Amino acid sequence: MPVIRTLSQAVGRMLPKPACGCRTSAVPVRFLGSSPRQIPADANFHSITFSETDHPRVLITGGLGQLGVGLANLLRKRFGKDNVILSDIRKPPNHIFHSGPFIYSDILDYKNLREIVVNNRITWLFHYSALLSAVGEANVSLARAVNITGLHNVLDIATEHGLRLFVPSTIGAFGPTSPRDPTPDLCIQRPRTIYGVSKVHAELMGEYYYYRYGLDFRCLRYPGIISADSQPGGGTTDYAVQIFHSAAKNGRFECNLKPSTKLPMMYIDDCLRATLEVMEAPAKSLSMRTYNINAMSFTPKELAQEVLKHVPEFQITYNVDSVRQAIADSWPMNFDDSNARKDWGWKHDFDLPELVTTMLNLHGSGARVAQAN
Numbered sequence: 001m002p003v004i005r006t007l008s009q010a011v012g013r014m015l016p017k018p019a020c021g022c023r024t025s026a027v028p029v030r031f032l033g034s035s036p037r038q039i040p041a042d043a044n045f046h047s048i049t050f051s052e053t054d055h056p057r058v059l060i061t062g063g064l065g066q067l068g069v070g071l072a073n074l075l076r077k078r079f080g081k082d083n084v085i086l087s088d089i090r091k092p093p094n095h096i097f098h099s100g101p102f103i104y105s106d107i108l109d110y111k112n113l114r115e116i117v118v119n120n121r122i123t124w125l126f127h128y129s130a131l132l133s134a135v136g137e138a139n140v141s142l143a144r145a146v147n148i149t150g151l152h153n154v155l156d157i158a159t160e161h162g163l164r165l166f167v168p169s170t171i172g173a174f175g176p177t178s179p180r181d182p183t184p185d186l187c188i189q190r191p192r193t194i195y196g197v198s199k200v201h202a203e204l205m206g207e208y209y210y211y212r213y214g215l216d217f218r219c220l221r222y223p224g225i226i227s228a229d230s231q232p233g234g235g236t237t238d239y240a241v242q243i244f245h246s247a248a249k250n251g252r253f254e255c256n257l258k259p260s261t262k263l264p265m266m267y268i269d270d271c272l273r274a275t276l277e278v279m280e281a282p283a284k285s286l287s288m289r290t291y292n293i294n295a296m297s298f299t300p301k302e303l304a305q306e307v308l309k310h311v312p313e314f315q316i317t318y319n320v321d322s323v324r325q326a327i328a329d330s331w332p333m334n335f336d337d338s339n340a341r342k343d344w345g346w347k348h349d350f351d352l353p354e355l356v357t358t359m360l361n362l363h364g365s366g367a368r369v370a371q372a373n
């Protein structure tokens with residue numbers, strides 16, 4: 001990799017500066033080889049019309065999951081409703097269908113994805129389609145197809161059409177031989193789930209395409225994300241979302257992880273803001289292409305204790321799911337995100353007390369919260 005970078009820098013120094021004074025890619029990609037899918041490297045579709053003063057034209061894949069709709073809302077506020085297209089293979093509920101552009105897109109269908117990018121003049125792509133850790137273990141071949149083959153399609157299309165590409169990674173990209181407390185950006189990554197393996201693959205492929213073809217690839221490793229108005233899609237950290245729903249509904253919760261299982265977590269607003277911030281960060285501020293981001297770490301017991309402060313009758317019981325427990329035991333307990341904080345000013349807003357108050361209020365147990373306070 002450093003060899004390619006050095007080579008690209010050397011080639012870059014040999015190139016004449018563009019007369020127009022316009023910005024060039026940090027890596028003079030076209031001189032390093034052909035583009036990924038047998039498309040001539042000098043084909044004209046690289047002439048990007050998007051400039052820094054225009055709003056990006058955004059496509060979100062896998063947009064009907066836990067995170068995509070919230071991301072679309074945030075991006076639509078910033079870039080305009082019609083500039084952000086949600087896509088998925090599922091049928092959107094009415095309120096989402098009527099809230100802005102939605103399109104069917106299966107990321108395994110390369111030609112269809114390319115057509116969407118071309119016809120809608122997409123300039124930024126947020127690639128959210130994935131099978132998460134627990135469902136991935138239940139269907140390894142589908143997880144392999146969606147998380148790995150799907151990523152290949154996205155990488156090639158993003159490269160061919162000069163897109164800025166965001167791919168989320170996860171605490172699940174680490175494994176039992178990684179340092180767990182804290183886990184730095186760069187360390188041993190030997191995950192034991194197909195989900196984790198596919199995310200390490202995505203991190204490495206994105207970085208490779210950045211050096212090899214100049215793809216503007218950006219990646220954050222998310223902790224477990226906690227949201228009120230969207231359901232989690234089958235992960236190991238799902239309990240930390242479901243507990244609020246149960247606490248507000250009937251004051252009881254059966255947890256599928258042991259009380260002492262400590263994992264990094266983050267409120268959805270922080271996660272989505274980080275995603276927008278890293279996409280807007282000037283390329284020169286990014287010393288890496290994949291960053292850890294962190295907010296808080298807690299165990300089910302600690303979370304339950306915080307919920308109890310608001311819902312005094314709350315009861316938690318434990319019925320451990322061995323698959324999820326084994327996964328959680330191999331993941332980081334604390335995340336070191338000092339590089340994100342240093343390079344592009346990442347800062348979280350929500351710690352555990354704010355998270356719990358916000359979640360219970362959003363779940364309509366405001367009356368209980370007020371009573372307890």
Ligand SMILES: NC(=O)C1=CN([C@@H]2O[C@H](COP(=O)(O)OP(=O)(O)OC[C@H]3O[C@@H](n4cnc5c(N)ncnc54)[C@H](O)[C@@H]3O)[C@@H](O)[C@H]2O)C=CC1
Nearest residue numbers: 062064065066067106107128129130168170222224225233
């Ligand atoms: N939610 C979390 O706690 C975390 C999420 N992430 C990552 O963030 C991204 C989004 O996560 P969530 O919204 O939670 O996931 P999710 O599981 O809730 O949603 C994934 C979406 O992908 C769609 N999908 C599946 N196969 C597809 C295909 N062939 N073509 C197009 N779409 C397809 C599904 O229909 C679903 O709507 C994922 O890449 C995930 O790995 C990373 C760390 C934590």
Ligand SMILES: CC(=O)[C@H](N)C(=O)O
Nearest residue numbers: 132133170235236237
């Ligand atoms: C942390 C994640 O990536 C996700 N929520 C999962 O538990 O699989």
